[in-house]
Amino acid sequence: MTHIIASIDAIADSYDAFFCDVWGVLHNGRAAYSEASRALQRMRARGKTVILVTNVPKPRATIPPQLDRAGVPRDAWDAIVTSGDAIRAALAERAPGPMYRIGPYEYDRALWEGLNLQEAPLDQAAFVAISGLNRDDETPANYADILRAARARDLDLLCANPDIVVQWGDRMIWCAGAIARDYAALGGRVIMAGKPHAPIYALALAELEQRRAVKRERILCIGDGVPTDIAGANAQELDSLFIASGMHGEALWTEGEVDPEKVELALQADGARATYAMTALR
Numbered sequence: 001m002t003h004i005i006a007s008i009d010a011i012a013d014s015y016d017a018f019f020c021d022v023w024g025v026l027h028n029g030r031a032a033y034s035e036a037s038r039a040l041q042r043m044r045a046r047g048k049t050v051i052l053v054t055n056v057p058k059p060r061a062t063i064p065p066q067l068d069r070a071g072v073p074r075d076a077w078d079a080i081v082t083s084g085d086a087i088r089a090a091l092a093e094r095a096p097g098p099m100y101r102i103g104p105y106e107y108d109r110a111l112w113e114g115l116n117l118q119e120a121p122l123d124q125a126a127f128v129a130i131s132g133l134n135r136d137d138e139t140p141a142n143y144a145d146i147l148r149a150a151r152a153r154d155l156d157l158l159c160a161n162p163d164i165v166v167q168w169g170d171r172m173i174w175c176a177g178a179i180a181r182d183y184a185a186l187g188g189r190v191i192m193a194g195k196p197h198a199p200i201y202a203l204a205l206a207e208l209e210q211r212r213a214v215k216r217e218r219i220l221c222i223g224d225g226v227p228t229d230i231a232g233a234n235a236q237e238l239d240s241l242f243i244a245s246g247m248h249g250e251a252l253w254t255e256g257e258v259d260p261e262k263v264e265l266a267l268q269a270d271g272a273r274a275t276y277a278m279t280a281l282r
Helices: 034-045 060-070 083-092 140-152 176-185 198-211 226-235 260-269
Strands: 017-020 049-054 079-082 099-102 127-130 157-159 165-168 171-174 190-192 219-223 239-243 276-278
Touching: 017 034, 017 198, 034 049, 049 198, 060 079, 079 083, 079 198, 083 157, 083 190, 083 198, 099 140, 127 176, 140 176, 157 176, 176 190, 198 226, 219 226, 226 239, 226 260
Parallel strands: 017 049, 017 219, 049 079, 099 127, 127 157, 157 190, 219 239, 239 276
Antiparallel strands: 165 171
């Protein structure tokens, strides 16, 4: 069974490094969770290393200003790795393409810059690449016809963000991972590098190794996404702390506290296991 804890301090002595999710754990897309930032600041003050591991479909250099705007202090983390960084190698290998691109170009511009990829209509594309839905008010159903046409041409789909949904303020919005899920259901080939897939963890481990040598059993992964954060930790054989809020709201709580039975059901639904769980990082 997952151990329910009230504070990260209760387990701090067991770990030297933390791979921490961002959206849903440190902020909700608009405002920071101050207790979560203070928890990471405390860990760093105790000599721990904090690597932020996020499925944001952008290179890492774009993330600190976003965290600043959300109110996440820079002394709460040591380094950042992103799904955008992890997928760029696979995208670059396919240059010049052409690619059929899905996602808000201006918002995700940094993902595509410098890759020398040409864009084309779907019927002329060599593959499909997606960073997100074109608009926040769309759903995966808006892409059903595109996916069927891509599948008919047997195109690969490269997905820069494996997340299915993400919290944005007080609402949830669909992410690129939902489109990738639907394409895989059609039998299409999907290539992803963010959580829960290995490439992003290789980046995180490399960042950690630049700072200190840490045994894998002394690394703790923190996140609110069962099929991404927790399943990814399981695949890497790393301990995990499940944040039973974020994308789940309070659905896994009873009377303001984590409900162990609800947590286990949520984990089992994705065939995952978590070492610890808490309502929110603090």
